[in-house]
Amino acid sequence: MIDIRDLTVRFADTTVLDIPALTVPDAAVTYLLGLNGTGKSTLLRCVCGIIGPATGTIQVDGVPVRAGRATPAGLGMHLDYRAFDPRHTARRHLRWITRSCGLPAGRVAEVLDATGLADVADQRLAQFSLGMLQRVGIAAALLSRPRTVLLDEPLNGLDIAGIHWMRGLLRELADAGSCVLVTSHLLDEAERNADRVVVLGAGRVLADAPLPEFVPAGDRLEDAYLRITGAAA
Structure with a gap:
């Protein structure tokens, strides 16, 4: 609340x-x-x-x-689809967040699957469409089970x-x-x-x-x- x-x-x-x-x-x-x-x-x-x-x-x-x-x-949040390093992959971006927040590493695979990104998780974010970047941000917001x-x-x-x-x-x-x-x-x-x-x-x-x-x-x-x-x- x-x-x-x-x-x-x-x-x-x-x-x-x-x-x-x-x-x-x-x-x-x-x-x-x-x-x-x-x-x-x-x-x-x-x-x-x-x-x-x-x-x-x-x-x-x-x-x-x-x-x-x-x-x-x-609290989980996704506020800006541009807040990514385009050189990173989706998996690397999410792994960085889990490490910085002390979250279980296994959550990365879970949220990638939940957001439909598992098959493109190792592509660089520079290649992602706007819709795919939105999914990456939502995946990040869900990492902590907020x-x-x-x-x-x-x-x-x-x-x-x-x-x-x-x-x-x-x-x-x-x-x-x-x-x-x-x-x-x-x-x-x-x-x-x-x-x-x-x-x-x-x-x-x-x-x-x-x-x-x-x-x-x-x-x-x-x-x-x-x-x-x-x-x-």
């Missing part, structure tokens, strides 16, 4: 996040939605401790997050088969009790797979509700989203 209280983040003199309270529950797939520049990626980076807030607290499974310190052990998983736009670059696989993975994680927080602009996919939606606008939470409450009966997520963000204009 992610618990956020009285969070503000400022860049120079600009407040980019102002969130009095937000709880992302366990055993659910929560989609974090919002227009570009509304603070979605910034929020994920705060939860990971990459960015320090000006005020407020963040806890992951009851463990306070401190900027610049070790990420809570139960109870909380953060994924920033993981559907970008995935083909139809990849999206179908991702949908199943997110559901499997949530059904096993994990807290899953995903950013995406693919509202059709969120409508298909989300248990809960959080909508950001101008750094503030505009909506935080189970999907059936956010989307009235007979309506579409896209319509509800456009109404609350004012993006239809």
Whole structure:
């Protein structure tokens, strides 16, 4: 579970996040939605401790997050498909993470298999497509068997088969009790797979509700989203 209280983040003199309270529950797939520049990626980076807030607290499974310190052990993340050394292979990249985090070496083969990368594990990452790089990042996020998983736009670059696989993975994680927080602009996919939606606008939470409450009966997520963000204009 992610618990956020009285969070503000400022860049120079600009407040980019102002969130009095937000709880992302366990055993659910929560989609974090919002227009570009509304603070979605910034929020994920705060939860990971990459960015320090000006005020407020963040806890992951009851463990306070401190900027610049070790990420809570139960947190797995994939925030940027470009964060790889292109000279490495997928296997080498994952082995490096296991060694640096003190994780069992056997997890590398397990996550390679789980993400469909076993057959290309020894190819250099420079040869990988965007969709394949997304799978490498997701494999890395799963190495520690995390109870909380953060994924920033993981559907970008995935083909139809990849999206179908991702949908199943997110559901499997949530059904096993994990807290899953995903950013995406693919509202059709969120409508298909989300248990809960959080909508950001101008750094503030505009909506935080189970999907059936956010989307009235007979309506579409896209319509509800456009109404609350004012993006239809």
